[in-house]
Amino acid sequence: MDTPRDIPWHEGSWLNEPEHVRTDGTDLLVTARDRSDFWRTTGYGFVRDDGHALLTGFPAGSATEVTFVADFTALYDQAGLLVRVAPQTWIKAGVELSDGVPHLGAVVTHGVSDWSLAPVPDWHGRAVTVRASRTGDAVTIRARCEDGPWRLVRLAPLAPDATATAGPFCCSPERAGLQVRFTRFTQGPADTALHLPE
Template sequence: MADPVSIPALPVPLRRLNAPDSHRVEGYDRLVLSTAGGTDLFTDPADGARRDNAPALVGALDGDFRVSALVRVGLSAAFDAAVLLLYASPDAWAKLCLESSAQGRPTIVSVVNRGVSDDCNSFAVDPQAEDVRLRISRSGSAYAFHVRVGDAPWELIRYFALRDTAEVGFLAQSPTGEGTTARFEEIAYSAERLADVRDGS
Protein backbone atom coordinates (compact mmCIF):
# COMPACT_ATOMS: atom_id res chain seq x y z
CA MET A 1 0.00 0.00 0.00
CA ALA A 2 1.30 3.45 -0.89
CA ASP A 3 2.25 5.78 1.93
CA PRO A 4 -0.47 8.23 3.00
CA VAL A 5 -0.27 11.83 1.86
CA SER A 6 0.01 14.47 4.58
CA ILE A 7 -1.09 18.07 4.10
CA PRO A 8 -0.10 20.10 7.17
CA ALA A 9 -3.33 22.14 7.05
CA LEU A 10 -5.38 18.98 7.63
CA PRO A 11 -5.39 16.96 10.89
CA VAL A 12 -5.36 13.52 9.20
CA PRO A 13 -3.33 11.88 6.43
CA LEU A 14 -5.03 11.12 3.12
CA ARG A 15 -5.22 7.79 1.32
CA ARG A 16 -5.37 7.30 -2.44
CA LEU A 17 -8.62 6.17 -4.06
CA ASN A 18 -6.96 5.94 -7.47
CA ALA A 19 -3.35 6.79 -8.13
CA PRO A 20 -2.95 10.24 -9.73
CA ASP A 21 -0.61 10.82 -12.63
CA SER A 22 1.24 12.98 -10.14
CA HIS A 23 0.63 14.89 -6.96
CA ARG A 24 2.64 17.17 -4.75
CA VAL A 25 2.08 19.01 -1.51
CA GLU A 26 3.41 22.56 -1.50
CA GLY A 27 4.10 24.11 1.87
CA TYR A 28 1.42 24.14 4.55
CA ASP A 29 -1.81 24.28 2.58
CA ARG A 30 -1.45 23.48 -1.12
CA LEU A 31 -2.03 20.32 -3.14
CA VAL A 32 -1.44 19.85 -6.87
CA LEU A 33 -3.22 16.82 -8.34
CA SER A 34 -2.89 15.70 -11.97
CA THR A 35 -5.00 13.17 -13.86
CA ALA A 36 -4.85 11.44 -17.20
CA GLY A 37 -7.66 11.65 -19.73
CA GLY A 38 -10.72 9.44 -19.54
CA THR A 39 -11.05 9.76 -15.76
CA ASP A 40 -14.32 10.35 -13.94
CA LEU A 41 -16.44 9.53 -10.90
CA PHE A 42 -20.05 9.13 -12.05
CA THR A 43 -22.77 6.48 -12.19
CA ASP A 44 -25.23 7.17 -15.00
CA PRO A 45 -28.83 7.28 -13.72
CA ALA A 46 -30.11 6.06 -17.09
CA ASP A 47 -28.33 2.73 -17.26
CA GLY A 48 -26.20 2.47 -14.13
CA ALA A 49 -22.92 2.58 -16.06
CA ARG A 50 -20.19 3.39 -13.54
CA ARG A 51 -16.95 5.28 -14.08
CA ASP A 52 -14.81 5.43 -10.97
CA ASN A 53 -11.22 5.86 -12.10
CA ALA A 54 -10.66 9.54 -11.23
CA PRO A 55 -7.71 9.99 -8.85
CA ALA A 56 -8.55 11.23 -5.37
CA LEU A 57 -6.98 11.66 -1.94
CA VAL A 58 -9.35 11.29 1.03
CA GLY A 59 -9.22 11.01 4.82
CA ALA A 60 -11.63 10.44 7.70
CA LEU A 61 -12.44 13.42 9.93
CA ASP A 62 -14.23 13.00 13.25
CA GLY A 63 -17.20 15.11 14.30
CA ASP A 64 -18.35 18.33 12.71
CA PHE A 65 -15.96 20.06 10.34
CA ARG A 66 -15.43 22.54 7.57
CA VAL A 67 -12.89 21.90 4.82
CA SER A 68 -12.35 24.53 2.14
CA ALA A 69 -9.91 25.35 -0.64
CA LEU A 70 -9.30 27.93 -3.30
CA VAL A 71 -9.37 25.92 -6.54
CA ARG A 72 -7.73 26.41 -9.91
CA VAL A 73 -7.91 23.92 -12.77
CA GLY A 74 -7.11 23.65 -16.45
CA LEU A 75 -10.49 23.44 -18.18
CA SER A 76 -9.44 22.33 -21.64
CA ALA A 77 -12.23 19.81 -22.32
CA ALA A 78 -15.83 19.29 -21.28
CA PHE A 79 -16.17 18.14 -17.66
CA ASP A 80 -12.54 18.71 -16.68
CA ALA A 81 -12.82 19.59 -12.99
CA ALA A 82 -11.23 20.23 -9.64
CA VAL A 83 -13.36 18.60 -6.95
CA LEU A 84 -13.88 18.56 -3.21
CA LEU A 85 -15.03 15.01 -2.51
CA LEU A 86 -17.10 13.30 0.17
CA TYR A 87 -16.65 9.53 -0.08
CA ALA A 88 -18.31 6.72 1.88
CA SER A 89 -18.25 3.86 -0.67
CA PRO A 90 -18.43 3.28 -4.44
CA ASP A 91 -22.22 3.65 -4.12
CA ALA A 92 -22.34 6.58 -1.67
CA TRP A 93 -20.39 9.75 -2.31
CA ALA A 94 -20.79 13.41 -3.26
CA LYS A 95 -18.66 15.92 -5.09
CA LEU A 96 -18.52 19.70 -5.42
CA CYS A 97 -16.77 20.81 -8.59
CA LEU A 98 -15.36 23.74 -10.49
CA GLU A 99 -15.97 22.13 -13.87
CA SER A 100 -16.04 22.93 -17.57
CA SER A 101 -19.60 22.65 -18.81
CA ALA A 102 -20.52 21.02 -22.12
CA GLN A 103 -20.54 24.58 -23.51
CA GLY A 104 -16.99 25.21 -22.23
CA ARG A 105 -17.94 27.56 -19.38
CA PRO A 106 -16.43 27.28 -15.87
CA THR A 107 -19.38 26.09 -13.80
CA ILE A 108 -20.15 25.13 -10.22
CA VAL A 109 -21.44 21.55 -10.37
CA SER A 110 -22.51 19.17 -7.61
CA VAL A 111 -23.29 15.46 -7.69
CA VAL A 112 -24.74 13.29 -4.93
CA ASN A 113 -24.51 9.55 -5.58
CA ARG A 114 -26.77 7.09 -3.80
CA GLY A 115 -26.42 4.04 -6.04
CA VAL A 116 -26.68 6.29 -9.10
CA SER A 117 -25.64 9.89 -9.58
CA ASP A 118 -27.65 13.03 -9.88
CA ASP A 119 -25.98 15.97 -11.65
CA CYS A 120 -26.74 19.61 -10.85
CA ASN A 121 -25.21 22.66 -12.55
CA SER A 122 -25.62 25.59 -10.15
CA PHE A 123 -24.12 28.62 -11.91
CA ALA A 124 -21.44 29.65 -14.37
CA VAL A 125 -18.34 31.42 -13.09
CA ASP A 126 -16.67 34.36 -14.81
CA PRO A 127 -13.67 32.85 -16.67
CA GLN A 128 -11.56 35.73 -15.32
CA ALA A 129 -12.43 34.95 -11.70
CA GLU A 130 -9.26 33.96 -9.86
CA ASP A 131 -10.73 33.39 -6.40
CA VAL A 132 -13.19 30.48 -6.41
CA ARG A 133 -13.45 28.64 -3.11
CA LEU A 134 -15.25 25.37 -2.47
CA ARG A 135 -16.24 24.10 0.98
CA ILE A 136 -17.64 20.90 2.49
CA SER A 137 -19.15 21.06 5.97
CA ARG A 138 -20.58 18.42 8.26
CA SER A 139 -23.14 19.21 10.97
CA GLY A 140 -24.21 16.07 12.76
CA SER A 141 -25.48 13.64 10.14
CA ALA A 142 -25.92 16.32 7.45
CA TYR A 143 -23.49 17.77 4.93
CA ALA A 144 -23.45 21.11 3.12
CA PHE A 145 -21.67 22.33 0.00
CA HIS A 146 -20.88 26.05 -0.23
CA VAL A 147 -19.08 28.18 -2.82
CA ARG A 148 -17.58 31.65 -2.54
CA VAL A 149 -16.41 33.68 -5.53
CA GLY A 150 -14.17 36.63 -4.71
CA ASP A 151 -15.43 38.68 -1.78
CA ALA A 152 -19.02 37.47 -2.12
CA PRO A 153 -20.62 35.61 0.80
CA TRP A 154 -20.59 31.82 0.94
CA GLU A 155 -23.45 30.49 -1.19
CA LEU A 156 -25.25 27.26 -0.34
CA ILE A 157 -25.16 24.75 -3.21
CA ARG A 158 -26.41 21.52 -1.58
CA TYR A 159 -27.65 20.39 1.85
CA PHE A 160 -28.05 16.63 2.16
CA ALA A 161 -27.47 13.45 4.13
CA LEU A 162 -25.13 10.66 3.17
CA ARG A 163 -23.23 8.49 5.66
CA ASP A 164 -21.53 9.90 8.72
CA THR A 165 -18.49 7.68 8.07
CA ALA A 166 -17.70 9.44 4.78
CA GLU A 167 -14.15 10.59 4.14
CA VAL A 168 -13.37 14.02 2.71
CA GLY A 169 -10.73 15.04 0.22
CA PHE A 170 -9.72 16.14 -3.27
CA LEU A 171 -10.23 14.76 -6.79
CA ALA A 172 -9.25 15.68 -10.34
CA GLN A 173 -11.16 14.46 -13.40
CA SER A 174 -10.95 14.67 -17.19
CA PRO A 175 -13.62 12.35 -18.62
CA THR A 176 -13.61 13.66 -22.20
CA GLY A 177 -10.18 15.28 -22.39
CA GLU A 178 -6.54 14.29 -22.37
CA GLY A 179 -5.96 15.09 -18.72
CA THR A 180 -5.81 18.10 -16.44
CA THR A 181 -4.15 19.48 -13.32
CA ALA A 182 -6.10 20.78 -10.33
CA ARG A 183 -4.58 23.09 -7.73
CA PHE A 184 -6.07 23.31 -4.24
CA GLU A 185 -4.67 26.33 -2.43
CA GLU A 186 -5.28 27.85 1.00
CA ILE A 187 -6.68 24.51 2.18
CA ALA A 188 -8.34 25.12 5.54
CA TYR A 189 -9.85 22.89 8.22
CA SER A 190 -12.04 23.84 11.17
CA ALA A 191 -13.88 21.68 13.70
CA GLU A 192 -16.37 24.51 14.22
CA ARG A 193 -19.98 23.66 13.36
CA LEU A 194 -21.87 25.90 10.93
CA ALA A 195 -24.11 28.33 12.78
CA ASP A 196 -26.45 28.76 9.82
CA VAL A 197 -26.27 26.37 6.87
CA ARG A 198 -28.31 28.74 4.68
CA ASP A 199 -25.94 31.70 4.84
CA GLY A 200 -22.81 29.61 5.32
CA SER A 201 -21.72 31.21 8.59
Protein backbone atom coordinates (compact mmCIF):
# COMPACT_ATOMS: atom_id res chain seq x y z
CA MET A 1 0.00 0.00 0.00
CA ASP A 2 1.17 3.52 -0.73
CA THR A 3 2.41 5.62 2.16
CA PRO A 4 -0.48 7.71 3.55
CA ARG A 5 -0.33 11.37 4.64
CA ASP A 6 -0.43 12.14 8.35
CA ILE A 7 -3.48 14.19 9.31
CA PRO A 8 -2.80 16.62 12.19
CA TRP A 9 -5.27 16.17 15.01
CA HIS A 10 -6.42 19.79 14.71
CA GLU A 11 -7.64 19.18 11.14
CA GLY A 12 -10.45 16.94 12.35
CA SER A 13 -13.84 18.08 13.69
CA TRP A 14 -15.43 16.37 16.67
CA LEU A 15 -18.73 14.58 16.37
CA ASN A 16 -19.76 14.75 20.05
CA GLU A 17 -17.00 16.31 22.17
CA PRO A 18 -15.34 13.83 24.54
CA GLU A 19 -15.06 14.38 28.28
CA HIS A 20 -11.43 15.43 27.86
CA VAL A 21 -8.86 15.66 25.06
CA ARG A 22 -5.17 16.44 25.23
CA THR A 23 -2.02 15.81 23.25
CA ASP A 24 0.91 13.85 24.65
CA GLY A 25 3.80 14.42 22.30
CA THR A 26 2.42 13.36 18.93
CA ASP A 27 -0.35 11.21 20.47
CA LEU A 28 -3.93 12.23 21.23
CA LEU A 29 -5.42 11.13 24.56
CA VAL A 30 -9.22 11.02 24.53
CA THR A 31 -11.40 10.42 27.59
CA ALA A 32 -14.86 9.18 26.65
CA ARG A 33 -18.02 10.36 28.33
CA ASP A 34 -19.92 7.93 30.55
CA ARG A 35 -22.21 5.58 28.58
CA SER A 36 -21.32 7.00 25.18
CA ASP A 37 -22.00 4.77 22.17
CA PHE A 38 -23.00 4.43 18.52
CA TRP A 39 -25.86 1.97 17.91
CA ARG A 40 -29.26 1.85 16.22
CA THR A 41 -32.06 -0.39 17.47
CA THR A 42 -31.11 -3.99 16.57
CA GLY A 43 -31.34 -6.40 19.50
CA TYR A 44 -31.32 -3.68 22.15
CA GLY A 45 -34.20 -1.45 21.09
CA PHE A 46 -32.39 1.83 21.67
CA VAL A 47 -30.64 4.43 19.54
CA ARG A 48 -27.33 5.88 20.73
CA ASP A 49 -25.48 8.47 18.69
CA ASP A 50 -23.28 10.13 21.31
CA GLY A 51 -19.96 8.35 20.83
CA HIS A 52 -16.90 10.45 20.00
CA ALA A 53 -15.30 10.71 16.57
CA LEU A 54 -12.70 13.07 15.12
CA LEU A 55 -13.68 13.30 11.45
CA THR A 56 -12.30 14.61 8.18
CA GLY A 57 -13.42 14.16 4.57
CA PHE A 58 -13.44 10.61 3.19
CA PRO A 59 -13.77 10.98 -0.59
CA ALA A 60 -14.18 8.16 -3.07
CA GLY A 61 -10.84 6.61 -4.01
CA SER A 62 -9.23 7.28 -0.62
CA ALA A 63 -8.23 5.25 2.42
CA THR A 64 -8.16 6.42 6.04
CA GLU A 65 -6.12 4.75 8.79
CA VAL A 66 -6.29 5.16 12.55
CA THR A 67 -3.81 3.68 15.06
CA PHE A 68 -4.59 3.38 18.76
CA VAL A 69 -3.59 1.37 21.83
CA ALA A 70 -6.13 -1.36 22.62
CA ASP A 71 -5.92 -1.07 26.41
CA PHE A 72 -9.45 -1.75 27.69
CA THR A 73 -10.74 -2.99 31.06
CA ALA A 74 -14.57 -2.71 31.08
CA LEU A 75 -17.31 -4.37 29.06
CA TYR A 76 -17.79 -2.70 25.65
CA ASP A 77 -14.81 -0.32 25.99
CA GLN A 78 -14.00 0.35 22.33
CA ALA A 79 -11.99 2.39 19.86
CA GLY A 80 -11.13 2.38 16.20
CA LEU A 81 -12.28 4.12 13.03
CA LEU A 82 -15.70 5.57 12.19
CA VAL A 83 -17.01 6.20 8.68
CA ARG A 84 -19.99 8.57 8.83
CA VAL A 85 -22.54 9.59 6.21
CA ALA A 86 -25.54 10.41 8.43
CA PRO A 87 -26.98 9.43 11.84
CA GLN A 88 -28.63 6.43 10.14
CA THR A 89 -25.68 5.51 7.89
CA TRP A 90 -22.25 4.76 9.34
CA ILE A 91 -19.61 2.09 9.98
CA LYS A 92 -17.48 1.67 13.08
CA ALA A 93 -14.61 -0.80 13.14
CA GLY A 94 -11.98 -1.51 15.75
CA VAL A 95 -11.38 -3.35 19.00
CA GLU A 96 -14.00 -3.81 21.71
CA LEU A 97 -13.83 -5.60 25.04
CA SER A 98 -16.48 -8.33 25.25
CA ASP A 99 -16.64 -11.23 27.73
CA GLY A 100 -13.32 -10.04 29.16
CA VAL A 101 -11.45 -10.44 25.86
CA PRO A 102 -10.53 -7.88 23.18
CA HIS A 103 -12.45 -8.53 19.96
CA LEU A 104 -11.83 -7.18 16.48
CA GLY A 105 -15.12 -6.22 14.91
CA ALA A 106 -17.33 -3.91 12.94
CA VAL A 107 -20.81 -2.43 13.13
CA VAL A 108 -22.42 -1.49 9.82
CA THR A 109 -25.51 0.70 10.08
CA HIS A 110 -28.06 1.42 7.36
CA GLY A 111 -31.10 2.43 9.37
CA VAL A 112 -30.38 -0.32 11.90
CA SER A 113 -27.08 -1.71 13.16
CA ASP A 114 -25.46 -5.12 12.84
CA TRP A 115 -22.38 -6.40 14.71
CA SER A 116 -19.63 -8.88 13.94
CA LEU A 117 -16.77 -9.89 16.26
CA ALA A 118 -13.71 -12.13 16.38
CA PRO A 119 -11.56 -12.58 19.52
CA VAL A 120 -8.01 -11.17 19.44
CA PRO A 121 -6.76 -11.77 23.01
CA ASP A 122 -3.12 -11.22 22.07
CA TRP A 123 -3.90 -7.67 20.87
CA HIS A 124 -4.54 -6.40 24.41
CA GLY A 125 -2.42 -3.36 25.28
CA ARG A 126 -0.83 -3.21 21.84
CA ALA A 127 -1.01 -0.76 18.93
CA VAL A 128 -3.78 -1.58 16.46
CA THR A 129 -4.33 0.05 13.07
CA VAL A 130 -7.71 0.06 11.34
CA ARG A 131 -7.93 0.99 7.65
CA ALA A 132 -11.05 1.93 5.68
CA SER A 133 -10.58 1.97 1.91
CA ARG A 134 -13.31 3.42 -0.32
CA THR A 135 -13.70 2.28 -3.93
CA GLY A 136 -16.78 2.08 -6.13
CA ASP A 137 -19.83 1.23 -4.04
CA ALA A 138 -17.93 -0.29 -1.13
CA VAL A 139 -15.72 0.28 1.89
CA THR A 140 -13.12 -2.37 2.68
CA ILE A 141 -12.15 -2.54 6.36
CA ARG A 142 -8.80 -4.06 7.35
CA ALA A 143 -6.92 -4.16 10.64
CA ARG A 144 -3.59 -5.27 12.01
CA CYS A 145 -1.74 -5.38 15.31
CA GLU A 146 1.59 -3.53 15.29
CA ASP A 147 3.52 -4.74 12.21
CA GLY A 148 1.51 -7.94 11.79
CA PRO A 149 -0.33 -8.87 8.62
CA TRP A 150 -3.44 -7.03 7.53
CA ARG A 151 -6.69 -8.89 8.25
CA LEU A 152 -9.84 -8.35 6.23
CA VAL A 153 -12.58 -7.34 8.69
CA ARG A 154 -15.49 -6.33 6.50
CA LEU A 155 -16.64 -5.40 3.02
CA ALA A 156 -19.61 -3.05 3.37
CA PRO A 157 -21.74 -1.00 0.97
CA LEU A 158 -21.34 2.76 0.66
CA ALA A 159 -23.01 4.69 -2.15
CA PRO A 160 -20.45 6.06 -4.64
CA ASP A 161 -22.00 9.54 -4.49
CA ALA A 162 -22.32 9.68 -0.69
CA THR A 163 -20.57 12.50 1.14
CA ALA A 164 -18.69 10.76 3.94
CA THR A 165 -16.25 11.58 6.71
CA ALA A 166 -13.93 9.27 8.63
CA GLY A 167 -11.56 9.25 11.56
CA PRO A 168 -10.77 7.91 15.03
CA PHE A 169 -13.61 7.08 17.40
CA CYS A 170 -14.08 5.79 20.93
CA CYS A 171 -17.06 4.88 23.12
CA SER A 172 -17.61 3.76 26.69
CA PRO A 173 -21.12 2.30 26.89
CA GLU A 174 -20.85 0.97 30.45
CA ARG A 175 -18.70 3.40 32.45
CA ALA A 176 -16.94 6.72 32.86
CA GLY A 177 -13.19 7.19 32.67
CA LEU A 178 -12.14 5.30 29.55
CA GLN A 179 -9.03 6.96 28.09
CA VAL A 180 -7.79 5.96 24.65
CA ARG A 181 -4.38 6.78 23.22
CA PHE A 182 -4.49 7.46 19.47
CA THR A 183 -1.06 7.50 17.88
CA ARG A 184 -1.71 8.11 14.18
CA PHE A 185 -4.37 9.40 11.78
CA THR A 186 -3.62 9.20 8.06
CA GLN A 187 -5.16 9.34 4.61
CA GLY A 188 -3.94 8.07 1.26
CA PRO A 189 -5.11 6.35 -1.91
CA ALA A 190 -7.59 3.50 -1.75
CA ASP A 191 -6.46 -0.11 -2.05
CA THR A 192 -6.47 -1.40 -5.61
CA ALA A 193 -7.66 -4.91 -4.74
CA LEU A 194 -9.88 -6.62 -2.19
CA HIS A 195 -7.21 -9.20 -1.39
CA LEU A 196 -3.71 -7.90 -0.65
CA PRO A 197 -0.59 -9.75 -1.80
CA GLU A 198 1.16 -11.84 0.84
